[in-house]
Amino acid sequence: MKELKHLNKYFKKYWLKLLVGILITIIARIFSLVLPSYVNKSIQAVEDFLSETISLTDAKELLLQYILIIIGTALLSGLFTYWMRQTIINVSRYIEYDLKNEVFDHYQLLSLNFYKKHRIGDLMNRISEDVNEVRMYAGPAIMYGIQTLTLFAFLIPLMFIKAPTLASYTLLPLPILSVLIYQISKVIHKRSTKVQEFLSNLSTFTQESFSGISVIKAYSIEPRINAELRDLANEGKDTSMALARVNAWFFPLMILLIGISNIFVIYIGGRQYINGEIESVGIIAEFILYVNMLTWPVAIVGWLTSIIQRAEASQKRINEFLNFEPSIQNNVIKPSPIHGDIEFKNVTFTYEDTNITALNNVSFKVKAGETVAILGKTGAGKSTILDLVARLYDPTSGEVLVDGVPVQHLNLDSLRGAIGAVPQDAFLFSDTIQNNIRFGNENASFDEIVKVAKQAVVHKNIEGFAKKYDTILGERGITLSGGQKQRVSIARALLKDPKIYLFDDCLSAVDTETEEEILNNLKKVSASKTTLIVSHRVSSAKNADKIIVMDNGKIIQEGTHEELNNMEGYYKELYMNQLSGKES
Structure with missing residues (x-):
């Protein structure tokens, strides 16, 4: 016994x-x-x-x-x-x-x-x-x-x-x-x-x-x-x-x-x-x-x-x-103030289950209030960067710093409480649309929910449902289309009003016109917020303060849209291909 x-x-x-x-x-x-x-x-x-x-x-x-x-x-x-x-x-x-x-x-x-x-x-x-x-x-x-x-x-x-x-x-x-x-x-x-x-x-x-x-x-x-x-x-x-x-x-x-x-x-x-x-x-x-x-x-x-x-x-x-010890431990009891400066110092990360090295000696800085877009092919390590910022994993080597402090030395609840994350595969609960958005801020009023839904360009879709914001979603939000789920998730993050936004290819299921409207709204809302946007589309990245291009876990290009478009490389080639595709 x-x-x-x-x-x-x-x-x-x-x-x-x-x-x-x-x-x-x-x-x-x-x-x-x-x-x-x-x-x-x-x-x-x-x-x-x-x-x-x-x-x-x-x-x-x-x-x-x-x-x-x-x-x-x-x-x-x-x-x-x-x-x-x-x-x-x-x-x-x-x-x-x-x-x-x-x-x-x-x-x-x-x-x-x-x-x-x-x-x-x-x-x-x-x-x-x-x-x-x-x-x-x-x-x-x-x-x-x-x-x-x-x-x-x-x-x-x-x-x-x-x-x-x-x-x-x-x-x-x-x-x-x-x-x-x-x-x-x-x-x-x-x-x-x-x-x-x-x-x-x-x-x-x-x-x-x-x-x-x-x-x-x-x-x-x-x-x-x-x-x-x-x-x-x-x-x-x-x-x-x-x-x-x-x-x-x-x-x-x-x-x-x-x-x-x-x-x-x-x-x-x-x-x-x-x-x-x-x-x-x-x-x-x-x-x-x-x-x-x-x-x-x-x-x-x-x-x-x-x-x-x-x-x-x-x-x-x-x-x-x-008896399983969590690999991510909250090492600081006292709450940590978060402003939004992010820095990667020679970060290497290897997934334990697959032994795949997703990041290899990656270094970059993001100032508080800046918007940085991260582009690259599938498997380049883009999403891993966001996971390390939210401390879902700890780096294998190197340091991830927020406000100049290694994330391991920040209160975990304070760090994640200051982040509004929108994954590519949006997860919604079997609850009303209103409560799914309120998940970002349980004390929010209905007017605030409607406001962020409009900013995420999903309000009209919701109004088209019989029960509107009281519509009960199926398991994992199966009631909604892929684009609608992504936009509800964006509304959820906006309602949280965090210091740091992490958008992981969250507009992949949205058409270009809706994407443009959402990006314009996000630019206004996140003007004073640190924002990291992972995307496969240049249209999602071109207005960022800085663009990081990754390949095989390494940074191969870094600069503004104008700077990268004026040099030969992956970014210019991607931009020309997507531009010609849009024109055709």
Whole structure:
């Protein structure tokens, strides 16, 4: 159970509720032990009347008294059982809530490299299915475990006090049961881990299939996807059935061994009564009730073992991700003021997952308030520059400085809070258009949202929808066209009103006329902002204060539009090609 030690901090957090729950559980079990002894006394009262030891009136009074005690203790036991569930089960829900938040918060701290190596379906399964398995340990397992221990602690000594020989025979099957449970639990642990791994694979497969449904339909590969799912489902069935077959041994074994105990009670108890070793047949009835009271606790041992083994396997999978140290750490607690000066000093960056060197000894400066365009072929390293400014990655060598300070020495939240980034592949949430734009500034008014939508030249499109700004977008903004998604993302960045704008080819899906209008608006809005524009179009770059041309991770040209257009090279060739294409 070493993996489950991670939950100890939550048990300490809710120790008072747990302590109250445990005390209530013990009290509830103690009250339940009253029933068998008073059943025995009731039978003895009847026997005393039949043997004429007591009168009918006395027998009736005793029976009424015992029945009232039995009913009263049963009601009290039920009441305390209700309170027990309201404390311990509620604590398990609190722990589930806290653990999910812990996992989710940690997910948000992890770097982009982590997400390149792990699938979304697996991440989702660990925060849902695995956490739910752990919750069963943190609540029901504790509750029923305490019940079982309490019953054993009070009931077994009581049985030996009342009839030592009968108790010995009655409890004889229990050691055999414990050995069997130990052996079976080891198998359950291994197979539970396999089941959880399969659920991760299934979540990943279905998530990718639904996200890529347009591609699946376009290529007409539904039969192949169905066949793959069928194979995956069969694998899951085999894995789950392997676990179910082991679990299936528990309850039959419990019932068998409890049945043997009942036989011992009747046979041994009957002989002792005949031989005069026990005074009343009521003790046999009392022990049969004791055995039946032990039936569920003994049976629950197997269930608890299964829960704990599954929780251990799930917590191990959760801990694997919680133990991942984010490669990007916030090294400064105090907020850092950001003005917008950016400098790259001999920066080299190699992607860990592909070992591709995206930047090779790159150096340049951007003054606060300047607009710099970055052009180059696909794979030249343009987007990597923006990622390093936002500190989504740290450079392999060299330094990225903002306001003369290495980004590692700035408060991470302050740095990213001062940046308005618009990626090429715009991501929108399944929410209203208004809330997607407000994502840039949650306190913004509706008038401010409309203003930035007009600046991003998307207002007219939004007004054309039936519900306008309250239109609910599909997953990843599938309701909108590519150009509309890009413009909504631009509006989101404008609403944030940051110190630094990072535009990553965010007008690639927009026609040239709309692009020109947006660029004119951006020029006004970003007049005092540091702006980096990555583009494949000269039209997006020509009005920048400086243009950087990149190839194979190196800067091959640098200057204004006029300067670069007056020299032979990549920029002039690109400009002439795009100009002739526009004229034709």
